[in-house]
Amino acid sequence: MIYPIVVYGHPILRKVAVEINKEYPGLSQLISDMFDTMYYSEGLGLAAPQIGKSIRLFVIDGKPAAEDEPALAEFKRAFINAHITERSGDLVPMTEGCLSIPNLREEVLRESRVRINYYDENWEYHDEAFEGYKARIIQHEYDHLDGIMFTDKVNPLRKRLIKSKLTAISKGRFEAEYKTILPGQKIK
Numbered sequence: 161m162i163y164p165i166v167v168y169g170h171p172i173l174r175k176v177a178v179e180i181n182k183e184y185p186g187l188s189q190l191i192s193d194m195f196d197t198m199y200y201s202e203g204l205g206l207a208a209p210q211i212g213k214s215i216r217l218f219v220i221d222g223k224p225a226a227e228d229e230p231a232l233a234e235f236k237r238a239f240i241n242a243h244i245t246e247r248s249g250d251l252v253p254m255t256e257g258c259l260s261i262p263n264l265r266e267e268v269l270r271e272s273r274v275r276i277n278y279y280d281e282n283w284e285y286h287d288e289a290f291e292g293y294k295a296r297i298i299q300h301e302y303d304h305l306d307g308i309m310f311t312d313k314v315n316p317l318r319k320r321l322i323k324s325k326l327t328a329i330s331k332g333r334f335e336a337e338y339k340t341i342l343p344g345q346k347i348k
């Protein structure tokens with residue numbers, strides 16, 4: 161199934177999500193549905209809070225950005241109970257967007273390298289380092305689990321300039337090709 165996407169301003173996006181265990185009901189179906197939802201809405205990543213589930217799970221498929229960075233063609237994963245244990249390298253600026261903030265793109269500084277441990281969809285444990293675009297997507301999705309949106313990280317001047325845009329988005333004044341859940345709307 162394709163889930164609707166929770167939009168900026170909804171309180172679930174600000175919650176710290178909780179870890180899950182292997183017995184989480186319907187986990188493999190949920191992961192598969194999250195991939196489908198991400199492909200349908202044309203995102204590179206999707207975190208569970210964005211579909212209204214406050215659990216520590218996100219999925220990534222970098223393939224659509226493989227033109228910019230060929231290594232992304234094979235970068236498809238589910239990350240369960242992930243922990244970033246190290247961030248290093250230069251702070252690199254890059255323009256980001258988010259399915260929960262339709263049509264808004266802003267530059268964000270992030271470290272160029274991360275080390276992260278997580279379980280995959282087969283409940284295999286991984287401890288890996290990523291850099292560049294992969295590290296970028298991971299950090300963006302991981303932030304969702306801690307209630308952090310990329311717009312929190314834009315510079316203070318830009319933050320003032322986008323404030324009214326964020327307010328408009330949270331009131332449903334945007335165009336999106338996918339279904340959404342606005343702040344105040346109930347998550348089924």
Ligand code: CO
Nearest residue numbers: 257258259260
């Ligand atoms: Co996002």
